[in-house]
Amino acid sequence: MEQRRTDEAERWLPPPGPSTCELLLSSDYLTLARRASALLGRLPLSGTSYFRPRCGRVPVGIRSSRLAPSIAVDVALINRALAEAASGTMSAPTERWSREHRSSTGYTLTHQLLALVLRAAARGDSALPARDVPVAEKVLAELYRELGTTYVDLTAQRVACLALAGCPPGVLGPGIRWLVHRQAQVGDWDYFETRADAYETVERVHTGRSPLLRPPLWKERRDPMLEASRIELAHRGHATAVAAAALACFVSR
Secondary structure: OHHHHHHHHHHOOOOOOOOOOOOOOOHHHHHHHHHHHOOHHHOOOOOOOOOOOOOOOOOOOOOOOOOOOOOOOOHHHHHHHHHHHOOOOOOHHHHHHHHOOOOOOHHHHHHHHHHHHHHHHHOOOOOOOHHHHHHHHHHHHHHHHHOOOOOHHHHHHHHHHHHHOOOOHHHHHHHHHHHHHHEOOOOOEOOOOOOOOHHHHHHHHHOOOOOOOOOOOOOOOOOHHHHHHHHHHHHHHHHHHHHHHHHHHHHHO
Protein backbone atom coordinates (compact mmCIF):
# COMPACT_ATOMS: atom_id res chain seq x y z
CA MET A 1 0.00 0.00 0.00
CA GLU A 2 2.84 2.40 0.89
CA GLN A 3 4.55 1.68 -2.44
CA ARG A 4 1.29 2.43 -4.31
CA ARG A 5 1.00 5.83 -2.58
CA THR A 6 4.63 6.61 -3.42
CA ASP A 7 4.13 5.69 -7.08
CA GLU A 8 0.98 7.84 -7.26
CA ALA A 9 2.80 10.82 -5.72
CA GLU A 10 5.75 10.49 -8.10
CA ARG A 11 3.35 10.58 -11.08
CA TRP A 12 2.59 14.23 -10.19
CA LEU A 13 6.20 15.28 -9.73
CA PRO A 14 8.11 17.07 -12.54
CA PRO A 15 10.55 14.93 -14.52
CA PRO A 16 14.21 15.00 -13.43
CA GLY A 17 16.49 17.55 -14.99
CA PRO A 18 16.39 21.36 -15.35
CA SER A 19 13.07 22.91 -14.43
CA THR A 20 11.09 24.71 -17.11
CA CYS A 21 9.15 26.67 -14.50
CA GLU A 22 11.90 28.31 -12.45
CA LEU A 23 11.18 30.86 -9.74
CA LEU A 24 13.16 34.00 -10.42
CA LEU A 25 13.34 36.71 -7.75
CA SER A 26 14.40 40.20 -8.76
CA SER A 27 17.14 42.07 -6.93
CA ASP A 28 14.54 44.58 -5.71
CA TYR A 29 12.46 41.77 -4.22
CA LEU A 30 15.47 40.32 -2.43
CA THR A 31 16.42 43.78 -1.14
CA LEU A 32 12.86 44.26 0.11
CA ALA A 33 12.89 40.91 1.92
CA ARG A 34 16.17 41.74 3.65
CA ARG A 35 15.12 45.25 4.70
CA ALA A 36 11.57 44.32 5.70
CA SER A 37 12.80 41.62 8.08
CA ALA A 38 14.51 44.35 10.10
CA LEU A 39 11.20 46.23 10.46
CA LEU A 40 9.12 43.45 12.00
CA GLY A 41 9.50 44.88 15.49
CA ARG A 42 8.09 48.24 14.34
CA LEU A 43 4.92 46.87 12.76
CA PRO A 44 2.02 47.29 12.87
CA LEU A 45 1.90 51.05 13.29
CA SER A 46 -0.09 52.21 16.27
CA GLY A 47 -2.62 54.28 14.35
CA THR A 48 -3.84 57.75 15.27
CA SER A 49 -7.01 59.53 16.25
CA TYR A 50 -7.35 61.04 12.79
CA PHE A 51 -7.45 57.64 11.12
CA ARG A 52 -11.18 57.83 10.58
CA PRO A 53 -12.43 56.10 7.43
CA ARG A 54 -14.65 58.36 5.37
CA CYS A 55 -16.26 55.51 3.47
CA GLY A 56 -18.74 54.92 6.28
CA ARG A 57 -20.48 51.67 7.06
CA VAL A 58 -21.57 50.39 3.68
CA PRO A 59 -23.44 47.14 3.02
CA VAL A 60 -21.00 44.22 2.96
CA GLY A 61 -20.93 41.59 0.26
CA ILE A 62 -23.28 43.21 -2.25
CA ARG A 63 -22.80 41.37 -5.53
CA SER A 64 -21.30 43.33 -8.40
CA SER A 65 -21.32 42.52 -12.09
CA ARG A 66 -17.56 42.23 -12.39
CA LEU A 67 -14.45 41.68 -10.36
CA ALA A 68 -12.07 44.42 -9.27
CA PRO A 69 -10.92 46.03 -12.54
CA SER A 70 -7.28 46.42 -11.56
CA ILE A 71 -5.82 42.93 -11.82
CA ALA A 72 -2.83 43.89 -13.98
CA VAL A 73 0.06 45.24 -11.94
CA ASP A 74 3.55 46.52 -12.73
CA VAL A 75 5.49 44.04 -10.62
CA ALA A 76 8.88 45.63 -11.29
CA LEU A 77 7.63 49.08 -10.27
CA ILE A 78 6.01 47.72 -7.10
CA ASN A 79 9.11 45.78 -6.04
CA ARG A 80 11.32 48.79 -6.64
CA ALA A 81 9.01 51.08 -4.66
CA LEU A 82 8.76 48.65 -1.74
CA ALA A 83 12.52 48.15 -1.65
CA GLU A 84 13.03 51.92 -1.50
CA ALA A 85 10.31 52.38 1.11
CA ALA A 86 11.80 49.76 3.42
CA SER A 87 14.99 51.85 3.56
CA GLY A 88 13.08 54.86 4.89
CA THR A 89 13.60 56.99 1.81
CA MET A 90 11.89 57.24 -1.56
CA SER A 91 12.88 58.86 -4.80
CA ALA A 92 10.57 61.65 -5.96
CA PRO A 93 8.90 59.48 -8.65
CA THR A 94 8.31 56.65 -6.19
CA GLU A 95 6.84 59.00 -3.62
CA ARG A 96 4.46 60.46 -6.19
CA TRP A 97 3.43 56.96 -7.25
CA SER A 98 2.80 55.88 -3.66
CA ARG A 99 0.45 58.78 -2.95
CA GLU A 100 -1.38 58.89 -6.29
CA HIS A 101 -4.48 57.01 -5.17
CA ARG A 102 -7.14 58.74 -7.27
CA SER A 103 -6.44 56.67 -10.37
CA SER A 104 -5.36 53.49 -8.56
CA THR A 105 -7.39 50.54 -7.36
CA GLY A 106 -7.11 46.90 -6.45
CA TYR A 107 -3.70 45.31 -6.10
CA THR A 108 -1.79 48.43 -7.09
CA LEU A 109 -3.51 50.52 -4.43
CA THR A 110 -2.80 48.02 -1.66
CA HIS A 111 0.89 47.98 -2.57
CA GLN A 112 0.96 51.77 -2.57
CA LEU A 113 -0.33 51.67 1.01
CA LEU A 114 2.22 49.00 1.92
CA ALA A 115 5.02 51.21 0.58
CA LEU A 116 3.86 54.12 2.76
CA VAL A 117 3.61 51.84 5.80
CA LEU A 118 7.09 50.42 5.27
CA ARG A 119 8.59 53.88 4.91
CA ALA A 120 6.91 55.07 8.10
CA ALA A 121 8.22 52.04 9.98
CA ALA A 122 11.73 52.44 8.56
CA ARG A 123 11.75 56.07 9.70
CA GLY A 124 10.71 55.06 13.18
CA ASP A 125 7.29 56.71 12.95
CA SER A 126 4.64 55.25 15.22
CA ALA A 127 1.77 56.18 12.94
CA LEU A 128 1.01 56.80 9.30
CA PRO A 129 1.51 60.51 8.44
CA ALA A 130 -1.71 62.45 7.91
CA ARG A 131 -0.91 63.08 4.24
CA ASP A 132 -0.75 59.30 3.63
CA VAL A 133 -4.05 58.47 5.34
CA PRO A 134 -6.20 59.09 2.19
CA VAL A 135 -4.52 56.10 0.54
CA ALA A 136 -5.50 53.91 3.50
CA GLU A 137 -9.03 55.31 3.46
CA LYS A 138 -9.48 54.36 -0.18
CA VAL A 139 -8.17 50.83 0.47
CA LEU A 140 -10.70 50.54 3.30
CA ALA A 141 -13.51 51.80 1.09
CA GLU A 142 -12.64 49.19 -1.55
CA LEU A 143 -12.49 46.48 1.11
CA TYR A 144 -16.06 47.22 2.19
CA ARG A 145 -17.42 47.80 -1.30
CA GLU A 146 -16.02 44.62 -2.89
CA LEU A 147 -16.13 42.24 0.06
CA GLY A 148 -17.32 38.87 -1.21
CA THR A 149 -17.16 39.88 -4.87
CA THR A 150 -13.43 39.90 -5.57
CA TYR A 151 -10.34 37.73 -5.24
CA VAL A 152 -9.64 36.24 -1.81
CA ASP A 153 -5.99 37.28 -1.84
CA LEU A 154 -6.95 40.87 -2.69
CA THR A 155 -9.32 40.99 0.28
CA ALA A 156 -6.59 39.50 2.47
CA GLN A 157 -4.02 42.02 1.18
CA ARG A 158 -6.36 44.88 2.00
CA VAL A 159 -6.94 43.61 5.54
CA ALA A 160 -3.23 42.99 6.12
CA CYS A 161 -2.06 46.37 4.82
CA LEU A 162 -4.76 48.24 6.72
CA ALA A 163 -3.86 46.39 9.93
CA LEU A 164 -0.18 47.25 9.43
CA ALA A 165 -1.18 50.87 8.85
CA GLY A 166 -2.89 51.01 12.23
CA CYS A 167 -6.52 50.70 11.18
CA PRO A 168 -8.64 49.94 14.26
CA PRO A 169 -9.58 46.24 14.65
CA GLY A 170 -13.27 47.06 14.88
CA VAL A 171 -13.20 48.66 11.44
CA LEU A 172 -11.51 45.58 9.95
CA GLY A 173 -13.98 43.19 11.57
CA PRO A 174 -16.14 42.57 8.47
CA GLY A 175 -13.08 41.67 6.40
CA ILE A 176 -11.71 39.33 9.05
CA ARG A 177 -15.05 37.60 9.56
CA TRP A 178 -15.40 37.07 5.81
CA LEU A 179 -11.90 35.56 5.56
CA VAL A 180 -12.56 33.21 8.46
CA HIS A 181 -15.88 32.17 6.91
CA ARG A 182 -14.18 31.44 3.57
CA GLN A 183 -11.60 29.08 5.05
CA ALA A 184 -12.12 25.53 3.78
CA GLN A 185 -12.59 22.59 6.12
CA VAL A 186 -9.09 21.35 5.35
CA GLY A 187 -7.69 24.68 6.51
CA ASP A 188 -6.78 26.41 3.24
CA TRP A 189 -8.45 29.14 1.17
CA ASP A 190 -9.79 29.26 -2.36
CA TYR A 191 -8.39 32.00 -4.58
CA PHE A 192 -11.35 33.28 -6.56
CA GLU A 193 -14.53 35.00 -5.42
CA THR A 194 -16.37 31.71 -5.95
CA ARG A 195 -15.07 28.23 -5.33
CA ALA A 196 -13.41 27.01 -8.52
CA ASP A 197 -12.24 23.48 -9.26
CA ALA A 198 -8.92 22.74 -10.93
CA TYR A 199 -10.22 22.91 -14.48
CA GLU A 200 -12.09 26.18 -13.96
CA THR A 201 -8.89 27.61 -12.48
CA VAL A 202 -6.95 26.57 -15.58
CA GLU A 203 -9.61 28.11 -17.82
CA ARG A 204 -9.38 31.40 -15.91
CA VAL A 205 -5.61 31.47 -16.24
CA HIS A 206 -5.61 30.77 -19.97
CA THR A 207 -8.25 33.43 -20.62
CA GLY A 208 -6.34 36.07 -18.65
CA ARG A 209 -8.77 36.17 -15.71
CA SER A 210 -6.27 35.31 -13.01
CA PRO A 211 -4.11 38.05 -11.46
CA LEU A 212 -1.65 35.44 -10.18
CA LEU A 213 -0.52 33.58 -13.31
CA ARG A 214 -0.32 34.46 -16.98
CA PRO A 215 -0.04 32.11 -19.98
CA PRO A 216 2.06 30.54 -21.31
CA LEU A 217 3.04 28.77 -18.11
CA TRP A 218 5.45 26.19 -19.51
CA LYS A 219 7.57 26.02 -22.62
CA GLU A 220 6.51 22.54 -23.65
CA ARG A 221 3.14 20.88 -23.51
CA ARG A 222 2.53 18.87 -20.35
CA ASP A 223 -0.02 16.44 -19.02
CA PRO A 224 -3.28 18.45 -18.71
CA MET A 225 -4.05 16.83 -15.34
CA LEU A 226 -0.61 17.75 -14.06
CA GLU A 227 -1.01 21.30 -15.32
CA ALA A 228 -4.43 21.66 -13.70
CA SER A 229 -3.18 20.32 -10.38
CA ARG A 230 -0.19 22.65 -10.27
CA ILE A 231 -2.18 25.71 -11.26
CA GLU A 232 -4.83 25.06 -8.64
CA LEU A 233 -2.17 24.38 -6.01
CA ALA A 234 -0.41 27.67 -6.83
CA HIS A 235 -3.65 29.63 -6.44
CA ARG A 236 -4.71 27.88 -3.26
CA GLY A 237 -1.23 28.17 -1.76
CA HIS A 238 -1.00 31.87 -2.51
CA ALA A 239 -4.48 32.67 -1.19
CA THR A 240 -3.81 30.63 1.95
CA ALA A 241 -0.48 32.34 2.64
CA VAL A 242 -1.91 35.84 2.22
CA ALA A 243 -5.04 35.06 4.24
CA ALA A 244 -2.94 33.65 7.07
CA ALA A 245 -0.74 36.76 6.96
CA ALA A 246 -3.83 38.97 7.15
CA LEU A 247 -5.08 37.14 10.23
CA ALA A 248 -1.63 37.44 11.83
CA CYS A 249 -1.49 41.18 11.13
CA PHE A 250 -4.99 41.61 12.56
CA VAL A 251 -4.20 39.67 15.73
CA SER A 252 -1.01 41.70 16.21
CA ARG A 253 -3.15 44.84 16.45
